Amino acid sequence: MKTYGTEPGAPTPVQVGISELTVSDGDDTLKSYGLGSCVAIALYDPETEIGGLAHTMLPDGDEAENSDRKPGKYADTAIRALLRRMVERGASYTSVEAKLAGGSDMFEFDSFGDGVGQRNIAAAKAELEKLGVPLVAADLGGDRGRTVEFTPGTGVLMVKSSNEDGTQEVTEL
């Protein structure tokens, strides 16, 4: 992935929009803004430093007809697409680890049932387990929005959220 930063060592983060996924390596940073009930899925191989970030919005892609066109939209197809693209770039499947963030339930509307965030979390966890990818860290649920930044080279997933009084909370996963 080409980066555009002019200062060495401070590359501009690559923005991963809702329903998108991006695979990269090394010091590149991948960023997703304002996750509410969406779930950010970060996968990386610590040995090759290849990793990727997906900003998923729905749980089940196998049921949807457009998941071929938009694998990043669904938790299950996003995880498989990330893995496939990482392996194509040289990552080794067996050493890949996963980190998750997001899946808040911002509103308690009747139509939301058990919560749209919870459904996404469950789907992401189930797919990781099915594929045998260990989930090493997670910051999930609650009722606050999150912005995440992922560096495949280090495997660090920075999660920022804001408290009601305006202070920012930064968690490093």
Place this chain on the structure above:
Amino acid sequence: MKLDVNALGTFYRMAREGAGLAAGRLTHMTDVETRAGVTKLNFMRGREIRRDFEDSTAKVGVRVELTGAIDGYSVIVFERENALRIVETLLEESATDAEATTDDGELEEFDEMTKSAATEVGNIMNNGFIDGWADVLETVIDVSTPEFIEGHSAETFFDDVEEAPAGDDLALLFQSQIETIETQVGFSHYLFPERESMASLLEQLRASDGIEYDKLDGFDRMAERGAEEVAKTATTLTGIDTSVEIRRLNFVSLETIPEQVPDERLVGVAFEFDGLPSGYLLFLFDEESANEIVDAMVPMEVDEDGFGQMGQSAITELGNIMASGFLDGWANVLDTTIDHSTPEFIHDIGAAAVDPVVIQLGEEQEFAFVFDTVIVADGQEFDCEIYAIPDESDLERALNDLDVDRIEQAPTTAEFQEVTDT
């Protein structure tokens, strides 16, 4: 002439595909990395299109005539400043900038050379769009020689186009953003098809019964009444004189909705509503506006950090009454009742407030009609963005039930009748 979501979805894909191709070709030409940003499909009345041109910024456009799968006109319109920046980049690339730019290196006028460069850019984009459409439609569209237009008013751009919509006619407008790393180049893309050509295209794309094109008029009335009611309510409640700045009906893919919300902490009130149609309604304020509103609504000095109990309840109360006004406006046009839930207060990054709604609707639909409304106040901070996102199938049913002839007579609000003593 009838249309349905499938046909509109195809139009949307055409716009996206077209923007992607246009961005790619622009990159190729200027060597500046670009990508297609947010794409929207709008329905606008002729008079609103004309009003958009009257914001006193100079504009330039490139117009081509289409024949083949679509007959009509395609016009790309940039703000003049944006067009100059692109042309500047272009000319720098070809290293002939010495004559074309002023001393400080900034282009200020279109001379023959820059004009032809701008026409070239517009043409490349027009062609990008049209090739994208042809790809999606799997057909051929022929394009005439491009025409360069510069001016302040809509007349210059559209008046000699027979297909351009009259004041009350609805037109389809594609709005796209092309982003470079440093800046965003926004432009509008107007498509004015011949009615017959559009009708046969829609016929071909339609996958369900759909709705009569003329019923789209109902959409516009809904948007109009809803927005008016909100502005009125806000003025009454806060004492701040507010008016409707933007009112637009967009057809977008669901993912686009959170992307267009500012990347900053916003204060909002959210509702679900139930009836025909059902859906979600969000009022979002920037923090500064929310503070002003709290000041206007809470008479005493409040010593609170952020938005405490008092602030929250003031904003929530305002949201609640605005929601009732908005949905009553709709219900009036549709001749039905629409109930809404209790309000939910939110103070968080904008996109995070919108994505739960998009997710919930995303289980059943890929696209959504979004009634975008912006309310502003003169000389005071009161910026309120309203997103009303109805359930798609409900909306289709509601519109189908709509008696277009009745709309004209529907009163906006209850009218007070004179009581005569007998």
